[in-house]
Amino acid sequence: MMETDILVIGAGPAGSTAAKHAAINGARVIVIDKKSEIGSPKRCAEGVSKEGLEKLGIEPSPRWVTKEATGVRMVSPNGTAVNLTEEKVNLPEAGYILERKIFDKHMAMEAGRAGAKIMVKTLATGMRREEDQVVVNTAHMDRELEIKAKIVIAADGPESRVGRWAGLKTALKPKNMESCAQFEMAGVDMAEPDCIEFHFGSVAPGGYAWIFPKGDDIANVGLGVLTTITDKSAYQHLLEFVESNPATQNAQPVELNIGGDPVGGLLKKMVADNVLVTGDAASMVNPLTGGGIISGMLGGRIAGQVAAQAVADGDYSHENLKIYEKLCEEELGESFQKYLKAKEYLLSLSDTELDTIAEAFKDSDFETINTKEMVRKLVKISPKALLKLGKLF
Numbered sequence: 001m002m003e004t005d006i007l008v009i010g011a012g013p014a015g016s017t018a019a020k021h022a023a024i025n026g027a028r029v030i031v032i033d034k035k036s037e038i039g040s041p042k043r044c045a046e047g048v049s050k051e052g053l054e055k056l057g058i059e060p061s062p063r064w065v066t067k068e069a070t071g072v073r074m075v076s077p078n079g080t081a082v083n084l085t086e087e088k089v090n091l092p093e094a095g096y097i098l099e100r101k102i103f104d105k106h107m108a109m110e111a112g113r114a115g116a117k118i119m120v121k122t123l124a125t126g127m128r129r130e131e132d133q134v135v136v137n138t139a140h141m142d143r144e145l146e147i148k149a150k151i152v153i154a155a156d157g158p159e160s161r162v163g164r165w166a167g168l169k170t171a172l173k174p175k176n177m178e179s180c181a182q183f184e185m186a187g188v189d190m191a192e193p194d195c196i197e198f199h200f201g202s203v204a205p206g207g208y209a210w211i212f213p214k215g216d217d218i219a220n221v222g223l224g225v226l227t228t229i230t231d232k233s234a235y236q237h238l239l240e241f242v243e244s245n246p247a248t249q250n251a252q253p254v255e256l257n258i259g260g261d262p263v264g265g266l267l268k269k270m271v272a273d274n275v276l277v278t279g280d281a282a283s284m285v286n287p288l289t290g291g292g293i294i295s296g297m298l299g300g301r302i303a304g305q306v307a308a309q310a311v312a313d314g315d316y317s318h319e320n321l322k323i324y325e326k327l328c329e330e331e332l333g334e335s336f337q338k339y340l341k342a343k344e345y346l347l348s349l350s351d352t353e354l355d356t357i358a359e360a361f362k363d364s365d366f367e368t369i370n371t372k373e374m375v376r377k378l379v380k381i382s383p384k385a386l387l388k389l390g391k392l393f
Helices: 013-024 050-055 100-114 161-165 234-244 293-313 323-347 351-362 371-381 383-389
Strands: 002-009 029-032 047-049 065-068 071-075 081-085 095-098 117-119 122-130 133-140 143-154 177-186 195-199 209-213 218-225 252-262 275-277
Touching (some): 013 029, 029 100, 050 095, 095 100, 275 293, 351 371
Parallel strands (some): 002 029, 143 275
Antiparallel strands (some): 195 209
16 A cells, blocks of 8 residues: 555646645645556647636746647638637737647646656546545556545546545536547648637537647647537537538548536535545536636646645545635636626527627727627627626626
8 A cells, every 4th residue: 555645636737736736835645647648648629828827837838839829710600700810909818729648748747846756557446435534446557556645636537436436426417518529630721720710500519619720730620519409429510510611621630539528617516525626527617618728727726735735734624625615716616607607698599690790790899809898799789698698797
């Protein structure tokens, strides 16, 4: 049996960030990941905001930034495009397209440099309480190994098994889980190769399709759908989108990624005795955009800090860990509630309504692109916007 103060299960960006900050704050930390290679396979469109990296104190590196996006192109069902580029507007949310296979390793290395011990090819298979600590059973390099910890940070992805072992409700309703499929493609011919591109409407029921450029003619091309409102799989919708979209008709896939994206807002309960859940495991995903890298890392940072303090206190109880939920609510939860309302509004729009809105936005001059300004303009165009969004922003 190995012993440690904090065991982090899952070495994605949220888990590695939690491990790094727990170690910085003086705790003994072990990180385990079931994969042989951290970061592979990716399950992500790989976009992050510059603002988010700045907030986390992370300096962008050419090793893991494949492309700087200088704008956003939003396309309605009939092909009407609204282009918002740095030339026209100030884009505080413009960001980078990452190479997740390198970025995730970079973050794990940062945790290692901070003092965390990293163990790959180590699968958590069960968990039990032992006095005031927990023992996690693992399969490590095909042999059984027990790890005893004062606190476990579950960063094991959507519908966390580890969270369930601790008695937390991590299972999600179908309406709160997007089913996603994505190709990485070569030969993509984008209209605006420096912009990230979003396609709305029946092309992706309950979600949207995206094309995120990665430099040259390479891009991530994917979509998310709600299985509650379509009979087709996300993969079938993706094939149709690729065939019909002028940018991708002649492109070739070199990688396929399929997975779930939790878009229902933060879990109500994210702590139990000796256990915190973070990242996708805690649904730390923007409900409107489906993006979860930055928000997961912000949650991971809080998890690491709270866990390290609890170790210093010698108190690993649910009561002492509850501050984590409060801090996450302040950092993420309040804004997520607004994004949930905005998502409900978007889901209520028909293709025709989306086309009308795109036409109205097409030639607009925005001083800056932010949520408040977008909503103000929407309210002028759409009575539904006033009804659903007017009081929010």
